[in-house]
Amino acid sequence: MGKNQWIIKNGYFAVMNPEKPVIYGVMVIEDQRIQYVGEQLPSDLVLQEDMETFDGQGLLFLPGLINTHGHAAMSLLRGHGDDLALQVWLQEKMWPMEAKFTSNDVYWGTALSVIEMLKGGTTTFLDMYDHMDQVAKVTDESGIRAVLMRGAIGLCPEDVQRAKLAEAVQFAKDWHGKADGRITTMMSPHAPYTCPPAFIEKFVQAAHDLDLPMHTHMSETAAEVQQNVNDYGLRPVAHLEKLGMFERPTLLAHAVHLTDEEIETLARYQVSVSHNPGSNLKLASGVARVPDLLKAGVTVSLGTDGAASNNNLDMFEEMRLAALIHKGVSGDPTAVPALEALRLGTEYGAKSIGLQHTTGVLQAGMKADFVAINIEQPHFKPRTDLISHVIYSGAAQDVEHVWVDGKQLVKHRQCLTLDEEKIMREAQSCFDGLLAR
Amino acid sequence: MGKNQWIIKNGYFAVMNPEKPVIYGVMVIEDQRIQYVGEQLPSDLVLQEDMETFDGQGLLFLPGLINTHGHAAMSLLRGHGDDLALQVWLQEKMWPMEAKFTSNDVYWGTALSVIEMLKGGTTTFLDMYDHMDQVAKVTDESGIRAVLMRGAIGLCPEDVQRAKLAEAVQFAKDWHGKADGRITTMMSPHAPYTCPPAFIEKFVQAAHDLDLPMHTHMSETAAEVQQNVNDYGLRPVAHLEKLGMFERPTLLAHAVHLTDEEIETLARYQVSVSHNPGSNLKLASGVARVPDLLKAGVTVSLGTDGAASNNNLDMFEEMRLAALIHKGVSGDPTAVPALEALRLGTEYGAKSIGLQHTTGVLQAGMKADFVAINIEQPHFKPRTDLISHVIYSGAAQDVEHVWVDGKQLVKHRQCLTLDEEKIMREAQSCFDGLLAR
Numbered sequence: 117m118g119k120n121q122w123i124i125k126n127g128y129f130a131v132m133n134p135e136k137p138v139i140y141g142v143m144v145i146e147d148q149r150i151q152y153v154g155e156q157l158p159s160d161l162v163l164q165e166d167m168e169t170f171d172g173q174g175l176l177f178l179p180g181l182i183n184t185h186g187h188a189a190m191s192l193l194r195g196h197g198d199d200l201a202l203q204v205w206l207q208e209k210m211w212p213m214e215a216k217f218t219s220n221d222v223y224w225g226t227a228l229s230v231i232e233m234l235k236g237g238t239t240t241f242l243d244m245y246d247h248m249d250q251v252a253k254v255t256d257e258s259g260i261r262a263v264l265m266r267g268a269i270g271l272c273p274e275d276v277q278r279a280k281l282a283e284a285v286q287f288a289k290d291w292h293g294k295a296d297g298r299i300t301t302m303m304s305p306h307a308p309y310t311c312p313p314a315f316i317e318k319f320v321q322a323a324h325d326l327d328l329p330m331h332t333h334m335s336e337t338a339a340e341v342q343q344n345v346n347d348y349g350l351r352p353v354a355h356l357e358k359l360g361m362f363e364r365p366t367l368l369a370h371a372v373h374l375t376d377e378e379i380e381t382l383a384r385y386q387v388s389v390s391h392n393p394g395s396n397l398k399l400a401s402g403v404a405r406v407p408d409l410l411k412a413g414v415t416v417s418l419g420t421d422g423a424a425s426n427n428n429l430d431m432f433e434e435m436r437l438a439a440l441i442h443k444g445v446s447g448d449p450t451a452v453p454a455l456e457a458l459r460l461g462t463e464y465g466a467k468s469i470g471l472q473h474t475t476g477v478l479q480a481g482m483k484a485d486f487v488a489i490n491i492e493q494p495h496f497k498p499r500t501d502l503i504s505h506v507i508y509s510g511a512a513q514d515v516e517h518v519w520v521d522g523k524q525l526v527k528h529r530q531c532l533t534l535d536e537e538k539i540m541r542e543a544q545s546c547f548d549g550l551l552a553r
Numbered sequence: 554m555g556k557n558q559w560i561i562k563n564g565y566f567a568v569m570n571p572e573k574p575v576i577y578g579v580m581v582i583e584d585q586r587i588q589y590v591g592e593q594l595p596s597d598l599v600l601q602e603d604m605e606t607f608d609g610q611g612l613l614f615l616p617g618l619i620n621t622h623g624h625a626a627m628s629l630l631r632g633h634g635d636d637l638a639l640q641v642w643l644q645e646k647m648w649p650m651e652a653k654f655t656s657n658d659v660y661w662g663t664a665l666s667v668i669e670m671l672k673g674g675t676t677t678f679l680d681m682y683d684h685m686d687q688v689a690k691v692t693d694e695s696g697i698r699a700v701l702m703r704g705a706i707g708l709c710p711e712d713v714q715r716a717k718l719a720e721a722v723q724f725a726k727d728w729h730g731k732a733d734g735r736i737t738t739m740m741s742p743h744a745p746y747t748c749p750p751a752f753i754e755k756f757v758q759a760a761h762d763l764d765l766p767m768h769t770h771m772s773e774t775a776a777e778v779q780q781n782v783n784d785y786g787l788r789p790v791a792h793l794e795k796l797g798m799f800e801r802p803t804l805l806a807h808a809v810h811l812t813d814e815e816i817e818t819l820a821r822y823q824v825s826v827s828h829n830p831g832s833n834l835k836l837a838s839g840v841a842r843v844p845d846l847l848k849a850g851v852t853v854s855l856g857t858d859g860a861a862s863n864n865n866l867d868m869f870e871e872m873r874l875a876a877l878i879h880k881g882v883s884g885d886p887t888a889v890p891a892l893e894a895l896r897l898g899t900e901y902g903a904k905s906i907g908l909q910h911t912t913g914v915l916q917a918g919m920k921a922d923f924v925a926i927n928i929e930q931p932h933f934k935p936r937t938d939l940i941s942h943v944i945y946s947g948a949a950q951d952v953e954h955v956w957v958d959g960k961q962l963v964k965h966r967q968c969l970t971l972d973e974e975k976i977m978r979e980a981q982s983c984f985d986g987l988l989a990r
Contacts, residue, residue, distance in 0.1 A: 195937035198945065199890035232931035397881030398945070400888070427945035428932045433873075441878065444834030451837070453636035494669035495865045495949075497977050498984035500632035508635065508835070508864035512932075513950035540934050547935035 120522075121146045121164045127172020128491070128502060129153055130179065131478050132463065137455050138502045143177065145484045148296075148522040153478050174492040175516060176502055178458070179477050180239025180261075180485035181431040182465025185331075185369040185390040185419025187245045187267075188254075189217065189225030191232065192547050193424040202337070202399055210424060216553050221546045222247035226254045228543040231531050232429045234260055236512030237487040239520045240465070240475055242367075242390070242419065244304050244331060248287045256295040259525045259533045261485060263469045264291060265304035265331060270315035277315055285322050292328070298521060300470070302367075307333035308352050309340045313359055320360045329365035329470050332356070336370035337401050353378035362387055367468050369419060372396055372404045379405065379412045388415040388468035391460070393437035395421035406442050407451045417468040418460050430512040435461040439507050454507040484522035489514045557959075558583045558601045564609020565928070565939060566590055567616065568915050569900065574892050575939045580614065582921045585733075585959040590915050611929040612953060613939055615895070616914050617676025617698075617922035618868040619902025622768075622806040622827040622856025624682045624704075625691075626654065626662030628669065629984050630861040639774070639836055647861060653990050658983045659684035663691045665980040668968050669866045671697055673949025674924040676957045677902070677912055679804075679827070679856065681741050681768060685724045693732040696962045696970045698922060700906045701728060702741035702768055707752035714752055722759050729765070735958060737907070739804075744770035745789050746777045750796055757797045766802035766907050769793070773807035774838050790815035799824050804905050806856060809833055809841045816842065816849045825852040825905035828897070830874035832858035843879050844888045854905040855897050867949040872898040876944050891944040921959035926951045 124143045131139055131153060141155040144163070152161055190210075197209030217225075222245065233241055239260060243251050244267035255262040266284035270277050288301035303323040305311040311319075316332075323330050335341050335352045344352045353374070356362060362385035371382075371389045382389065391404050409416050418434040420426050439457035443449050452460075466476025475485040491502065495509045518526035525533050561580045568576055568590060578592040581600070589598055627647075634646030654662075659682065670678055676697060680688050681704035692699040703721035707714050725738035740760040742748040748756075753769075760767050772778050772789045781789045790811070793799060799822035808819075808826045819826065828841050846853050855871040857863050876894035880886050889897075903913025912922040928939065932946045955963035962970050 191931075192935060193937075194932075194935065194946070195939075195941040198938065198941045199887055201886055205886070228931055228934060235931065394877065397877040398886070400880040400884050400886035402884065403881055423932075427941065430932070430948070436870075437877075440831065440834040440874075441881070443837040444840055444878070445882070447837050447839065449638055449642070449835070449837035450636055492977070494628075494665055494672065494973070494977060495631075495860075495867070497665060498629065498631065498981045500630075500984070501635065502632075504632040504635045504864065509631070511867070511948045511950055513948055536931070540929070540931060544935045547937070 119146055119164070121151070122168040122170060123163070124170045124172045124177065127488070128176040129478055130176065130458065130503065130506070132455060132459060134455070138176070143478065145522050148483055150478060150480055150482050150484050152480050172488070174490060175488040176491045176506070177478065178237070178487050178489065178506065179462040180475065180487055180518065180520060181237045181461050182417065182469070182476060183233060183238045183241040183420055183429065183431055184367065184417040184465050184468050185242055185244070185392055185421055186229070186429070187422035188229035188241065188243050188251060189222040189245055190422030190424045191229040191429070192221060192225035192543060192550065194427050196424065198427070213550050216550050217246070219247045219250050221550065223250040223254060224539065224542040224546045226251045227534060227539045229423060229429055230254050230258045230260055231534055231536050231539055234258065234518055234526050234531055235515060235529060236430050236432070237489070237515040237518060238429065238431050239485040239487065239518060240469070240471065242331065242469060252291045252294070252299055255299055257533065259520050259523055261298045261475065261520055263300050263302060263471075265302040267304045267306050268311070268319070269306045270311035281318055281322065284319070285326070288326055288328055296521060302329050302331045304331045307340070308355055309343055313348070316356070316359045316361065320364060323364045329367065330361055331367045331369065332361070334368040334371055335373045336396070338373050341373045351375065351378060353381050357381060357385070365470055370396065370401070370404070372402045374405055379408055379414065382409070382414050383412040386415070388417060390419040390468065391416050391438060392419045392421045392434070393441055394434055395425045397437070397441070399425050403441055403445050406438060407446060407448070410456070415464050415468050416460055417465040428512070431461050432506070432510045432512055432514070435507050454501070454504045457507045458503055485520050487515050487519070488517040490516045556583055556601070558588070559605040559607060560600070561607045561609045561614065564925070565613040566915055567613065567895065567940065567943070569892060569896060571892070575613070580915065582959050585920055587915060587917055587919050587921050589917050609925070611927065612925040613928045613943070614915065615674065615924050615926065615943065616899040617912065617924055617955065617957065618674045618898050619854065619906070619913060620670060620675045620678040620857055620866065620868055621804065621854040621902050621905050622679055622681070622829055622858055623666070623866070624859035625666035625678065625680050625688060626659040626682055626684075627859030627861045628666040628866070629658060629662035629980060629987065631864050633861065635864070650987050653987050654683070656684045656687050658987065660687040660691060661976065661979040661983045663688045664971060664976045666860060666866055667691050667695045667697055668971050668973050668976055671695065671955055671963050671968055672952060672966060673867050673869070674926070674952040674955060675866065675868050676922040676924065676955065677906070677908065679768065679906060689728045689731070689736055692736055694970065696735075696957050696960055698735045698912065698957055700737050700739060700908075702739040704741045704743050705748070705756070706743045707748035718755055718759065721756070722763070725763055725765055733958060739766050739768045741768045744777070745792055746780055750785070753793070753796045753798065757801060760801045766804065767798055768804045768806065769798070771805040771808055772810045773833070775810050778810045788812065788815060790818050794818060794822070802907055807833065807838065807841070809839045811842055816845055816851065819846070819851050820849040823852070825854060827856040827905065828853050828875060829856045829858045829871070830878055831871055832862045834874070834878070836862050840878055840882050843875060844883060844885070847893070852901050852905050853897055854902040865949070868898050869943070869947045869949055869951070872944050891938070891941045894944045895940055922957050924952050924956070925954040927953045
């Protein structure tokens, strides 16, 4: 196969340099990678003669957004029981339905989420769920990039625990590096409050054996922190530290309730945090200490969590919430400025899942994961600060085109690789089936 | 002129009855009003033979959204200085630019906001600004409904104060009931901290004379409350009560910092509050006590505030923020449920500006102000709870069609009454001119 080179001209590009975060210029893509991005083509860049040109007029190109925590198949339960107390929601609405999920449900639920994410500019997503072969299949078919893991709850007999661990290990081995390298894997015990310490230790050992990073829910609610103290005499950070988890590269979801000392520990071990502002607000979990985490040098990224607790998968909304709520709650209008919010959704997202050399920035050598948003709309006028416009005015629906690994997956708001109408129909039928069973 | 009657079939309609908030059925419009909405046509309803039918398939019809606080022309300053401390933002970015605003700037800035609002499903907006004849002109031309007022800052010599009051009175008289009744007016001293007590009293007297309601900013920041106490020995609610404002129907913008006693006073006088969650978060003003206000029986509605402090005019975002932040901050996941959030953006909006017999609900006899959103999209699937989907998943860009006063103003996301491209171009040129002057 010869090289496939093409060029985007006349576009704005969010290169995110602090001095000049947006440039007007050109980007050259060669096969799966960005070959060049800048204001003008350098004279020594060798270009193919018959190279295609893409007109970037009226478009702002961003690095693809990176959703670092979610349960894609849960979009099947979107709107099925909102505005309820957490335990009522979980015990009466979510768990009984999830217990009935088959491979087929996970396939169509994940496909529904993947079209929503792709159309909204998300080019990489993290998924922690069950029936993960189906999630990998959708990832492979759709062309999106994903970090996948079998999330294991350990509140079960030892033989079931063993089977879950074996399944998690097998999945991680089978799929790591697959789908042209678009899939990577992690080891993921569900949470300290749903996994006995010995079970978590086995996941840590497996992560060492496979040389994989780890992911878990932690300190989402004040109640679960208190339970950890009651059960183990330690707050969750010290508990996981003691179990050796932080010896592996680790990404923690939520981390809403943290002490100063816990923040220091996370920084010391270079543990990352997936901040899920929409889900944390909706479930009334609280407001994470994001400005303090960033100040301490912790890598913070953004996740939507499952669509049942969000209820969309719009990363623009998560970036905006991250920019807004920490200002409102701290009283500091300079907290989490727009460019930092964009980094949370892109560059820091990549770093928090170990893909900082692959994706997350528009830079030569990186995989060509990027999106074009239509800035010829009233809410992006006048053309003052395009990064501000993206964060404070933008939404998923402003995404016009999406590329992953150099391949166009969304064109004029239509998904090219998946059958949108069929997926919406099948997802509805899965939900109806779950209700009826 | 003969009656013009038409019917929408096969649509979902958000009638907002607590038992059944969404029905599947029909709506008949006659001239400017809703004649009937229900699951089936009643047999005694007389229909014209050649009546047009509109196919509502795949659409959810909502009452038009009502934006109860803003400064439309400020969209010219969108993104011009974000993430700054409040006083730096005001003194270095906003005020020097606003001081240069001409009638022409106000016209194009307002037009930019009106196309953004209409395309986002807002059918009525409140505007407090200067050069209000221009705002009235845009309202007239666009077909939108508006409550307009000359907002007056009283920190000026007495002759200037007198001129401003006279201008406010003249504008209120000239335009009240104009544009086929789509324009109503109010009297609006800017805020207790920018208006001497005697100046506010003159506005109260004028409101009595003209039989108009009142609107003002109040208690947006903790600092301005403290200043009120220092200057007048009273917190803002007692101060305005003493000046007689609450003898008139009154709508207060922001009201972030309130005591229990102040909430009781507002409830007793039936004073309404325009909650501006996006602006309050972005400017780090704090989080208003919305659940407490609602519990006390205060009518709460939603406003975007000016686009310079938001930065969009997306009322779906304000409804979602109202539903999310009060859960997250109070720790109660049942606070401000989805249907209540929709009411804040529609029914309560109308009530708070005295238009409860005109607009805000889909009900026979009301003016036909309504919007259709496209629910055949992944983020609205599966079809579980459409009100939840609107509040927790929806965005301005999901609005497909908009009608005000029975007339279609937006069709397939295109504004029919205003020239979108020209307005975007002229708004850019106004901003460039302001920078250059």
